[in-house]
Amino acid sequence: MYRGMLFSSGGTCLQVPGMDNPPARCVRTYPVLEKDAWLWIWMGDKEKADAALIPNAFGFAPDRPMRTGHMDYDAHYQLIHDNLCDLSHVDFVHATTLRPISGAHWSETAPRITSADRGIRLERWFESADSPDGSAVVDTWNSYEFAVPGVFIMRSGRFPPGTAAKCNYAAPTGVVPINETVEQQAVTPISDRRTAYFFGTAVVGDNAPLTPDVNRRIEVVKAAFTEDREMIEAQQRIWDLTPAGDEMLFLPQDKGPFLMRKLLARLIASEAAASAAN
Structure with a gap:
């Protein structure tokens, strides 16, 4: 060039x-x-190189209103993984952004967490949550996967009140949501203390046209990513000042991050052992 x-x-x-x-x-x-639509x-x-190990994503459909972007963090990638594997922080870090438009209180409900060979899955219902515009009460189904090497894929569907109970609090099947949102994010290490973060946020379903309300929601989500970066970069500075031998306290919300860190540690150790053997 x-x-x-x-x-x-x-x-x-x-x-x-x-x-x-x-x-x-x-x-x-x-x-x-x-x-x-990812490279x-x-x-x-x-x-x-094994294409079979690439996680599935939603892609970028031309008929889906979506905003994409990228930002770099001055922080280790594991701290960003922790953030994405535990969304209870939405109530506090995003108290004026994501929390209101999600209509739910994330720290008051515990997700169902399942592990796989190369990732974890978290899912839950929020009963009597607010709709994104605050005009109605809905039941919201939220499920997301966090897959190696660092890919976050989330779907949220809003349903009429009572849907959670009718589905026996399992994943909704045969029920059409009032509207849906999807999130897809990828975490890529640049160095020991710098990480690239790519994201795409979209609305699907009845609200598919890029209306002012939809556009506002997408902009709010993007603003929340800046809030995450400020918090995570501050965490990195604190980690750098903290003696390695200090005792750590684990909370119930740490289950997702713990499982993901354990999975990554196993895969990294396996890869290092294979390289040493060669």
Whole structure:
């Protein structure tokens, strides 16, 4: 893009402006795959790239009002994982942003958490929650997955009051929501103390057109990400000042982050052992 040199997808130099025979030079290449409108880049050993391990996402449908964005954190990626695996902080960090538009009190209900080989799933009902515009009372079903290497996929559906009980507090099946929202976020380490954060937030269902209310909700969600960053970067500064041997206190809300950290530690150790064996 600067000298006009052309390289093949394998990294071989094919053309240089002003030269009949390009030099025998190569650049490093990385396997790249597009899935669900995300671009996945494998930075490790090419032979170990496995497309089957890529989590599913909602993608970016042209008929779905969505806002996407990116921000960098001056913090270790694990702190962002903790934030996404425990949404009880919504009531406090996002008291004037996400909490009101979600219509629910996240710290007052415990999600059902299940573990998988490469992630965790959290789901729960919020009974008698407020609708996003505050005009009605609804039952809200919220479920999300946090998958390795750091992908957050959440769906929230709002239903008429009483739906939670009719579904026996399990996942709603055969019931059409009044409206739905989806969130998809990805956490990518840059260095030991810096992390890239990508996100997409959308509204689907009856409110699919990008109305002023929908646009306002999306902007509020984006504002909440800035609140998260301020809190998490402050956590990093505190961690850096805290002696490693200090006793840690675990709260009930720490179950999700604990399971995710345990999973990542196992996978990192397994990968390190495999590399050492080679």
